[in-house]
Amino acid sequence: MYALVTGGNGFLGKYIVEQLLARGDKVRVFCRKNQDFCCLENIDVCLGDLRDVDDVNKATQNVDIVFHTAAMAGISCRKKMFWDINATGTLLLINACLNNHVKKFIYTSSPSVVFDGNNQNGINESTPYPAQWLAHYPETKAKAEQIVLASNGKQELLTCAIRPHLIWGPRDRHIFPRLIERAKQKKLKRIGDGTNIVDITYVENAATAHLQAADALTAGSRVAGNAYFISQGEPVNCWGFINRLLSLVQLPPIERSISFESAWRTGMFFEFFYNVLRLKAEPNLTRFLVLQLARSHWFDISRAQNDFGYKPLISTEEGLERLAREVKGNLS
Numbered sequence: 001m002y003a004l005v006t007g008g009n010g011f012l013g014k015y016i017v018e019q020l021l022a023r024g025d026k027v028r029v030f031c032r033k034n035q036d037f038c039c040l041e042n043i044d045v046c047l048g049d050l051r052d053v054d055d056v057n058k059a060t061q062n063v064d065i066v067f068h069t070a071a072m073a074g075i076s077c078r079k080k081m082f083w084d085i086n087a088t089g090t091l092l093l094i095n096a097c098l099n100n101h102v103k104k105f106i107y108t109s110s111p112s113v114v115f116d117g118n119n120q121n122g123i124n125e126s127t128p129y130p131a132q133w134l135a136h137y138p139e140t141k142a143k144a145e146q147i148v149l150a151s152n153g154k155q156e157l158l159t160c161a162i163r164p165h166l167i168w169g170p171r172d173r174h175i176f177p178r179l180i181e182r183a184k185q186k187k188l189k190r191i192g193d194g195t196n197i198v199d200i201t202y203v204e205n206a207a208t209a210h211l212q213a214a215d216a217l218t219a220g221s222r223v224a225g226n227a228y229f230i231s232q233g234e235p236v237n238c239w240g241f242i243n244r245l246l247s248l249v250q251l252p253p254i255e256r257s258i259s260f261e262s263a264w265r266t267g268m269f270f271e272f273f274y275n276v277l278r279l280k281a282e283p284n285l286t287r288f289l290v291l292q293l294a295r296s297h298w299f300d301i302s303r304a305q306n307d308f309g310y311k312p313l314i315s316t317e318e319g320l321e322r323l324a325r326e327v328k329g330n331l332s
Contacts, residue, residue, distance in 0.1 A: 003214075004063040004102075006030045006050065006093065007070030011172055012108065012164075015207035016067050017043070023211075030059040030070070050089030053096075060096040065104040067210055068093060068148075071141065073174070075286045077274045079136050086140035087147070094151050094159075102157060105148060106214050109161040111199075111229060111299060113142035117291045121197070124300040125227050135288035145227060152225035158217050161227040162209055165299065168245075169203035169319055170326040176245060183251045187284070190257040192294040194239045199231035199298040202319035205312040206230055209304065216308035228304040232312045235298035244320065248327045263290045 003020050007013040008029030020027050026042045032049060048055025050070055060066065072085040090107070097105055114123070115138060116130035129146075133139035145161045152159040168175060182188050209230045217223045243253040258266075267290045270283035304310035314322075 001025045001065060002028070002063045003065045003067060004028045004030055004046075004059055005067045005069065006059070007068075009033065010069060011174065012167055012203060012206055013067075013069040014171065015203050016069065016210055019204075019207050019211055028059065028063060030056075050093065051084050053092055056089075056092050056096040057099065060093070060100045060102055062100070063102055065106065065214055066093065066097055066102055067106045067108070067214070069108040071108070071144075073137055074282055075135055075137065075289050076280070076282045077136075077271065078280060082136035082140045083143075086137070087143040090144035091147050094147060094157075097157055098151070098155050101155070104214060104217050105151070105157060105159040106210050106217070107145060107148040107159065107161040108210070109145045109148075109163045109227060110138065110141050111163045111165045111297065112138035112292075113145055113163070115291070115297060117295070119196070119296040120298070121296055122298060122300050125229060125303055133288075134291065135286065138288070149225055149227065156219075158219065158224045160213055160217055160223050160225065162206075162213055162230055163227055163299075164201040164206040164209065164230040165199040165297070167201050167203050167206050168323070170323055172203070176323075179242065179245060180249055180251065183246050183254070188242075188254050188256075189263075190239050190254050191263045191290055192257075192260045194237075194257065196238045196294060196296040197235045197298055198238045198241075198296065199229075199235050200241060200316065201231050202312065202314050202316065204314050204319075205232065208313060209308075209310050212308045212310055213304075222307045226303070226307070228307070228310075229299035229301050230304055230310065231299055231301055232316050233301055234316060235296075236316070238293065238296075245323075248320070248324050260290070260294050263294070266290075 005013050005017050008017045009031045017027050028044050030046045046059045072082050114127045129142050148159045267285045267287040270285050274283045
Protein backbone atom coordinates (compact mmCIF):
# COMPACT_ATOMS: atom_id res chain seq x y z
CA MET A 1 0.00 0.00 0.00
CA TYR A 2 1.24 3.49 -0.86
CA ALA A 3 -0.03 5.83 1.86
CA LEU A 4 -0.01 9.60 2.16
CA VAL A 5 0.09 10.94 5.72
CA THR A 6 -0.70 14.63 6.03
CA GLY A 7 0.91 16.12 9.10
CA GLY A 8 3.22 13.13 9.17
CA ASN A 9 5.77 15.10 11.16
CA GLY A 10 3.23 15.78 13.92
CA PHE A 11 2.62 13.89 17.16
CA LEU A 12 0.08 11.33 15.94
CA GLY A 13 1.26 11.46 12.34
CA LYS A 14 4.75 10.21 13.16
CA TYR A 15 3.37 7.13 14.91
CA ILE A 16 1.12 6.36 11.93
CA VAL A 17 4.12 6.70 9.61
CA GLU A 18 6.20 4.38 11.78
CA GLN A 19 3.48 1.73 11.98
CA LEU A 20 2.95 1.82 8.22
CA LEU A 21 6.68 1.44 7.57
CA ALA A 22 6.96 -1.35 10.15
CA ARG A 23 4.50 -3.49 8.23
CA GLY A 24 6.13 -2.79 4.85
CA ASP A 25 3.95 -0.07 3.35
CA LYS A 26 5.40 2.79 1.35
CA VAL A 27 4.73 6.24 2.79
CA ARG A 28 4.63 9.80 1.53
CA VAL A 29 4.62 12.53 4.16
CA PHE A 30 2.91 15.83 3.35
CA CYS A 31 4.15 18.59 5.65
CA ARG A 32 5.32 22.18 5.67
CA LYS A 33 8.85 21.53 6.94
CA ASN A 34 11.26 18.72 6.11
CA GLN A 35 11.94 16.60 9.19
CA ASP A 36 14.67 14.47 7.60
CA PHE A 37 12.26 11.65 6.78
CA CYS A 38 14.21 11.14 3.57
CA CYS A 39 16.82 9.10 5.45
CA LEU A 40 14.25 6.31 5.92
CA GLU A 41 13.50 3.61 3.37
CA ASN A 42 10.09 3.45 1.67
CA ILE A 43 9.32 7.08 2.44
CA ASP A 44 9.29 10.32 0.52
CA VAL A 45 8.52 13.85 1.63
CA CYS A 46 6.24 16.27 -0.16
CA LEU A 47 6.49 19.81 1.18
CA GLY A 48 3.44 21.98 0.82
CA ASP A 49 0.43 23.71 2.30
CA LEU A 50 -3.08 22.29 2.74
CA ARG A 51 -4.48 25.59 1.50
CA ASP A 52 -2.72 25.33 -1.86
CA VAL A 53 -4.56 23.43 -4.62
CA ASP A 54 -1.39 22.58 -6.54
CA ASP A 55 0.35 21.31 -3.41
CA VAL A 56 -2.45 18.93 -2.41
CA ASN A 57 -2.88 17.70 -5.98
CA LYS A 58 0.82 16.87 -6.16
CA ALA A 59 0.78 15.17 -2.77
CA THR A 60 -2.12 12.86 -3.65
CA GLN A 61 -0.78 11.62 -6.98
CA ASN A 62 -0.22 7.85 -7.26
CA VAL A 63 -1.15 7.01 -3.65
CA ASP A 64 -3.71 4.39 -2.59
CA ILE A 65 -4.82 5.88 0.70
CA VAL A 66 -4.68 9.15 2.63
CA PHE A 67 -4.38 9.46 6.42
CA HIS A 68 -5.35 13.08 7.08
CA THR A 69 -3.97 14.04 10.50
CA ALA A 70 -2.90 17.62 9.75
CA ALA A 71 -4.99 20.31 11.42
CA MET A 72 -4.98 23.65 13.15
CA ALA A 73 -5.54 22.91 16.83
CA GLY A 74 -5.89 25.05 19.93
CA ILE A 75 -8.14 27.70 21.44
CA SER A 76 -6.92 30.74 19.50
CA CYS A 77 -9.47 33.32 18.38
CA ARG A 78 -8.05 33.37 14.83
CA LYS A 79 -11.19 32.22 13.00
CA LYS A 80 -9.86 32.44 9.45
CA MET A 81 -6.84 30.24 10.12
CA PHE A 82 -9.01 27.43 11.55
CA TRP A 83 -11.44 27.56 8.65
CA ASP A 84 -8.76 27.78 5.97
CA ILE A 85 -6.74 24.84 7.28
CA ASN A 86 -9.29 22.53 8.88
CA ALA A 87 -12.36 22.97 6.70
CA THR A 88 -11.22 24.36 3.34
CA GLY A 89 -7.95 22.42 3.47
CA THR A 90 -9.82 19.16 3.96
CA LEU A 91 -12.17 19.98 1.08
CA LEU A 92 -9.22 20.67 -1.22
CA LEU A 93 -7.63 17.40 -0.15
CA ILE A 94 -10.82 15.41 -0.80
CA ASN A 95 -11.16 16.99 -4.25
CA ALA A 96 -7.53 16.15 -5.03
CA CYS A 97 -8.17 12.54 -3.98
CA LEU A 98 -11.13 12.36 -6.35
CA ASN A 99 -9.08 13.86 -9.19
CA ASN A 100 -6.22 11.44 -8.60
CA HIS A 101 -8.42 8.36 -8.04
CA VAL A 102 -7.31 7.69 -4.46
CA LYS A 103 -9.20 4.71 -3.05
CA LYS A 104 -9.36 5.38 0.71
CA PHE A 105 -9.39 8.39 3.03
CA ILE A 106 -8.99 8.13 6.83
CA TYR A 107 -9.71 11.39 8.64
CA THR A 108 -8.42 12.20 12.13
CA SER A 109 -11.39 13.89 13.73
CA SER A 110 -12.11 14.69 17.39
CA PRO A 111 -14.85 13.88 19.91
CA SER A 112 -15.16 17.64 20.40
CA VAL A 113 -17.14 17.77 17.15
CA VAL A 114 -20.19 16.64 19.15
CA PHE A 115 -19.37 18.36 22.45
CA ASP A 116 -22.31 20.54 23.45
CA GLY A 117 -20.95 21.77 26.78
CA ASN A 118 -22.85 19.26 28.92
CA ASN A 119 -21.56 16.12 30.59
CA GLN A 120 -21.24 13.31 28.05
CA ASN A 121 -21.20 9.97 29.83
CA GLY A 122 -20.74 6.94 27.61
CA ILE A 123 -22.23 8.53 24.50
CA ASN A 124 -21.93 6.80 21.11
CA GLU A 125 -21.65 7.94 17.51
CA SER A 126 -25.38 8.56 17.19
CA THR A 127 -24.86 11.77 19.19
CA PRO A 128 -25.60 14.69 16.83
CA TYR A 129 -23.44 17.70 16.14
CA PRO A 130 -24.40 20.59 18.48
CA ALA A 131 -26.39 23.57 17.29
CA GLN A 132 -23.45 25.85 18.08
CA TRP A 133 -19.83 25.69 19.16
CA LEU A 134 -17.81 27.81 21.58
CA ALA A 135 -14.51 27.47 19.70
CA HIS A 136 -13.29 27.48 16.12
CA TYR A 137 -11.43 24.18 16.46
CA PRO A 138 -14.40 21.84 17.12
CA GLU A 139 -16.61 23.72 14.66
CA THR A 140 -14.12 23.47 11.80
CA LYS A 141 -13.22 19.87 12.64
CA ALA A 142 -16.94 19.03 12.52
CA LYS A 143 -17.27 20.73 9.15
CA ALA A 144 -14.28 18.79 7.84
CA GLU A 145 -15.66 15.51 9.20
CA GLN A 146 -18.97 16.15 7.43
CA ILE A 147 -17.13 16.84 4.18
CA VAL A 148 -15.16 13.61 4.50
CA LEU A 149 -18.09 11.37 5.38
CA ALA A 150 -20.32 12.91 2.69
CA SER A 151 -17.63 12.07 0.13
CA ASN A 152 -17.81 8.34 0.85
CA GLY A 153 -18.75 6.48 -2.34
CA LYS A 154 -17.94 9.33 -4.71
CA GLN A 155 -15.89 8.03 -7.65
CA GLU A 156 -15.15 4.87 -5.63
CA LEU A 157 -13.50 6.85 -2.81
CA LEU A 158 -14.11 5.23 0.58
CA THR A 159 -13.92 7.37 3.71
CA CYS A 160 -14.21 7.17 7.49
CA ALA A 161 -13.34 9.31 10.51
CA ILE A 162 -11.48 8.41 13.70
CA ARG A 163 -12.21 10.43 16.86
CA PRO A 164 -9.41 9.76 19.39
CA HIS A 165 -9.85 11.60 22.67
CA LEU A 166 -7.01 13.42 24.47
CA ILE A 167 -4.03 11.79 22.76
CA TRP A 168 -0.99 11.55 25.02
CA GLY A 169 2.32 9.72 25.25
CA PRO A 170 6.03 10.07 24.46
CA ARG A 171 7.10 12.78 21.99
CA ASP A 172 4.11 14.98 22.77
CA ARG A 173 5.24 18.56 22.20
CA HIS A 174 1.96 20.29 22.93
CA ILE A 175 -0.35 19.21 25.78
CA PHE A 176 2.22 17.72 28.18
CA PRO A 177 4.83 20.50 27.84
CA ARG A 178 2.17 23.22 28.21
CA LEU A 179 0.80 21.49 31.29
CA ILE A 180 4.26 21.34 32.85
CA GLU A 181 5.05 24.95 32.03
CA ARG A 182 1.80 26.26 33.52
CA ALA A 183 2.31 24.10 36.62
CA LYS A 184 5.84 25.46 37.08
CA GLN A 185 4.46 28.99 36.81
CA LYS A 186 1.79 28.07 39.38
CA LYS A 187 -0.95 28.99 36.90
CA LEU A 188 -2.84 25.69 37.10
CA LYS A 189 -6.09 25.62 39.04
CA ARG A 190 -8.68 22.89 39.25
CA ILE A 191 -11.95 24.06 37.72
CA GLY A 192 -15.09 22.97 39.54
CA ASP A 193 -15.26 20.18 42.09
CA GLY A 194 -12.70 17.98 40.33
CA THR A 195 -14.96 14.93 39.98
CA ASN A 196 -15.32 14.99 36.19
CA ILE A 197 -14.41 11.82 34.30
CA VAL A 198 -12.75 11.88 30.87
CA ASP A 199 -11.47 9.49 28.24
CA ILE A 200 -7.81 9.47 27.19
CA THR A 201 -5.99 7.75 24.30
CA TYR A 202 -2.39 6.57 24.31
CA VAL A 203 -0.83 7.74 21.05
CA GLU A 204 0.21 4.33 19.69
CA ASN A 205 -3.31 3.01 20.24
CA ALA A 206 -4.67 5.97 18.30
CA ALA A 207 -2.28 5.25 15.43
CA THR A 208 -3.18 1.55 15.42
CA ALA A 209 -6.88 2.43 15.21
CA HIS A 210 -6.20 4.38 12.01
CA LEU A 211 -4.48 1.40 10.38
CA GLN A 212 -7.14 -1.05 11.52
CA ALA A 213 -9.89 1.17 10.14
CA ALA A 214 -7.99 1.53 6.86
CA ASP A 215 -7.66 -2.23 6.46
CA ALA A 216 -11.36 -2.78 7.19
CA LEU A 217 -12.47 0.07 4.92
CA THR A 218 -13.77 -1.78 1.87
CA ALA A 219 -16.73 -1.29 -0.45
CA GLY A 220 -19.89 -2.33 1.37
CA SER A 221 -18.19 -2.57 4.77
CA ARG A 222 -19.66 -1.09 7.93
CA VAL A 223 -16.63 1.20 8.21
CA ALA A 224 -17.34 3.10 5.00
CA GLY A 225 -18.87 6.50 5.71
CA ASN A 226 -18.78 6.18 9.50
CA ALA A 227 -17.11 7.97 12.41
CA TYR A 228 -15.58 6.18 15.41
CA PHE A 229 -14.79 7.18 18.98
CA ILE A 230 -11.40 5.89 20.14
CA SER A 231 -9.98 5.82 23.67
CA GLN A 232 -8.31 3.60 26.26
CA GLY A 233 -11.75 2.24 27.09
CA GLU A 234 -11.15 3.10 30.75
CA PRO A 235 -12.16 6.68 31.67
CA VAL A 236 -10.10 8.47 34.31
CA ASN A 237 -10.65 11.32 36.71
CA CYS A 238 -9.49 14.37 34.75
CA TRP A 239 -7.61 16.09 37.55
CA GLY A 240 -6.26 12.87 38.99
CA PHE A 241 -4.69 12.03 35.63
CA ILE A 242 -3.26 15.55 35.32
CA ASN A 243 -1.65 15.10 38.74
CA ARG A 244 -0.16 11.78 37.66
CA LEU A 245 1.40 13.46 34.63
CA LEU A 246 2.81 16.23 36.81
CA SER A 247 4.29 13.67 39.19
CA LEU A 248 6.42 12.31 36.32
CA VAL A 249 8.43 15.53 36.44
CA GLN A 250 8.37 15.76 40.25
CA LEU A 251 5.80 18.56 40.32
CA PRO A 252 3.29 18.71 43.20
CA PRO A 253 -0.41 17.99 42.62
CA ILE A 254 -2.78 20.83 41.88
CA GLU A 255 -4.24 22.10 45.12
CA ARG A 256 -5.72 25.45 44.16
CA SER A 257 -9.18 25.57 42.61
CA ILE A 258 -11.63 27.98 41.04
CA SER A 259 -15.38 27.67 40.78
CA PHE A 260 -16.95 26.88 37.43
CA GLU A 261 -18.80 30.20 37.45
CA SER A 262 -15.65 32.24 38.07
CA ALA A 263 -13.72 30.33 35.43
CA TRP A 264 -16.54 30.84 32.94
CA ARG A 265 -16.54 34.60 33.49
CA THR A 266 -12.75 34.71 33.19
CA GLY A 267 -12.85 32.76 29.93
CA MET A 268 -15.48 35.10 28.54
CA PHE A 269 -13.33 38.12 29.44
CA PHE A 270 -10.24 36.67 27.75
CA GLU A 271 -12.19 35.87 24.58
CA PHE A 272 -13.57 39.42 24.42
CA PHE A 273 -10.15 40.95 25.09
CA TYR A 274 -8.32 38.83 22.48
CA ASN A 275 -11.02 39.36 19.86
CA VAL A 276 -11.13 43.14 20.30
CA LEU A 277 -7.34 43.46 20.10
CA ARG A 278 -7.09 40.78 17.36
CA LEU A 279 -4.33 39.01 19.26
CA LYS A 280 -2.78 35.97 17.58
CA ALA A 281 -1.67 34.21 20.75
CA GLU A 282 -3.94 31.80 22.59
CA PRO A 283 -5.89 33.14 25.57
CA ASN A 284 -5.00 31.69 28.95
CA LEU A 285 -8.59 30.55 29.31
CA THR A 286 -11.73 30.36 27.18
CA ARG A 287 -15.27 29.14 27.81
CA PHE A 288 -14.60 26.06 25.67
CA LEU A 289 -11.52 25.18 27.73
CA VAL A 290 -13.47 25.69 30.94
CA LEU A 291 -16.10 23.21 29.79
CA GLN A 292 -13.46 20.71 28.66
CA LEU A 293 -11.79 20.83 32.07
CA ALA A 294 -14.94 20.86 34.19
CA ARG A 295 -17.33 18.48 32.39
CA SER A 296 -17.23 14.70 32.04
CA HIS A 297 -16.74 13.39 28.52
CA TRP A 298 -16.17 9.71 27.88
CA PHE A 299 -17.39 7.50 25.07
CA ASP A 300 -18.74 4.14 24.02
CA ILE A 301 -16.07 2.60 21.75
CA SER A 302 -18.00 -0.57 20.94
CA ARG A 303 -18.59 0.45 17.31
CA ALA A 304 -14.83 0.56 16.68
CA GLN A 305 -14.44 -2.74 18.52
CA ASN A 306 -17.15 -4.43 16.44
CA ASP A 307 -16.43 -2.90 13.03
CA PHE A 308 -12.64 -3.17 12.83
CA GLY A 309 -11.49 -4.97 15.96
CA TYR A 310 -10.09 -2.01 17.85
CA LYS A 311 -8.81 -2.50 21.34
CA PRO A 312 -6.13 -0.56 23.24
CA LEU A 313 -3.05 -2.76 22.97
CA ILE A 314 -1.08 -0.55 25.34
CA SER A 315 -2.69 0.00 28.73
CA THR A 316 -2.76 3.34 30.49
CA GLU A 317 -0.30 2.06 33.10
CA GLU A 318 2.16 0.86 30.48
CA GLY A 319 1.75 4.11 28.59
CA LEU A 320 2.59 6.08 31.72
CA GLU A 321 5.66 3.94 32.26
CA ARG A 322 6.83 4.64 28.70
CA LEU A 323 6.23 8.36 29.16
CA ALA A 324 8.10 8.27 32.46
CA ARG A 325 11.11 6.64 30.75
CA GLU A 326 11.13 9.40 28.15
CA VAL A 327 10.94 12.07 30.83
CA LYS A 328 13.74 10.43 32.78
CA GLY A 329 15.86 10.19 29.63
CA ASN A 330 15.35 13.88 28.86
CA LEU A 331 16.36 14.85 32.39
CA SER A 332 19.51 12.71 32.44
